[in-house]
Amino acid sequence: MLGPDETELQGQWTKVEGKIIADSVCDRIAALVSDHLIGIGERRSGWKTLFQDPVDGRFWERVHSQSELH
Numbered sequence: 001m002l003g004p005d006e007t008e009l010q011g012q013w014t015k016v017e018g019k020i021i022a023d024s025v026c027d028r029i030a031a032l033v034s035d036h037l038i039g040i041g042e043r044r045s046g047w048k049t050l051f052q053d054p055v056d057g058r059f060w061e062r063v064h065s066q067s068e069l070h
Contacts (some may be wrong), residue, residue, distance in 0.1 A: 001036065001055065002032065002036075002053055002055075002056075002058075002066060004056065005019075007052060009025055009028065009029055009032075010025060010031055010065075011023055011025035011026030011027075011028075012025070012026070013026065029062065033049075033051065033062065036050065036053070036054070037051035037053060037054075038052045038053075038054055039051055040052055040059070047061065047063065048061060048063050048064075049061070049062045050062075054056050
């Protein structure tokens, strides 16, 4: 779940021995997207997705800021 004081979650990806590794925030975002947040829509490019929290109605935007690692 998302706390009422949370407004931004920023995960980091790192390259270790040729592999891309997600941190715990990335793992939390993935869990929220798959199990909690409701998908509203996404840009055609696929790099930005809008979600809504069903508990409090807040909107969340997922942006892939480290696109060079994808």
